[in-house]
Amino acid sequence: MSAAAAGQQEELWAALGEPSRLRVLDALLDRDDATPTMLARELPLTRQAVTKHLAVLGRVGLVAGRRQGREVRYAVDPDRLAEAARAMSAVAARWDRRLARIKAIAEAVHARRQVAAGDR
Amino acid sequence: MAGDRIERDVLIEAPIDVVWEVISRPEQIVHWFSDEAQLDLRPGGEGVLTFETANQPAVYHLRFEAVEPPRRLAYRWVYPGGEEPRPGNSMLVEFTLAEEGGRTRLTVVESGLDHMPWPDDEKQGYADSHGKGWAGHLERLSAYAPAAPSRPLT
Secondary structure, X not given: OXXXXXXXXXXXXXXXXXXXXXXXXXXXXXXOOEOHHHHHHHOOOOHHHHXXXXXXXHHOOOEEEXXXXXXXXXXXXXXXXXXXXXXXXXXXXXXXHHHHHXXXXXXXHHHHHHHHHHHO | OXXXXXEEEEEEOOOHHHHHHHHHOHHHHOOOOOOXXXXXXXXXXXXXXXXXXXXXXXXXXXXXXXXXXXXXXXEEEEOOOOOOOOOOOOEEEEEEEEEEOOEEEEEEEEEOOOOOXXXXXXXXXXXXXXXXXXXXXXXXXXXXXXXXXXXXXX
């Protein structure tokens, strides 16, 4: 996978790594769309906090906003959410790949040093 | 995977000090993890990991919880940056190194989504209505997975 794709997945996973943000997403899943004011009414969060979380979720594409009058109505993007679900189940696999790379690097460094020590 | 905790390990044919170098030095980290790494490697020290994305780079701020060479390295990271990483808003990543007859067992645990910042009774209500916390979320989100076009996730 390209570094760019890995970074995006990392970002998607990270966007969900905050419990209040997850709750905002969860509350939004219960309805077709909602304004920050509506979500703030049912969550122990201020409207400002909800808006901030929606902005982060929007940045990674999990929700999209549509202006209606003075407020913006937000809705979950199901395709992107499905991607997030897969990204989450792939976190363990990602660590496996990283550990495999750590192993390869450490073993190469070790082998190189042994050769260098033998040369002396 | 139990709840919010991911644990993986690998056995490496190299001494523990070498493995420690690979997981803790920025010039090595860029070969297996982020595209850039700036670290103040000490307990309470901060760091920045940068991952290239198609748009703008994703930047993660982290704080070291434990720096105990060569056996234990732990940090919290939060997204987006700007907030202090602490239990409740961040993931904890812990590396543990153990010698096994000249080789090294490296274990990584990523956890933290269980640390809900709201009161227990509310947490309980939340758990009741949403399955078992994070595990419930996973199930719920996974339900969306088959609907999306399948792309290889590597």
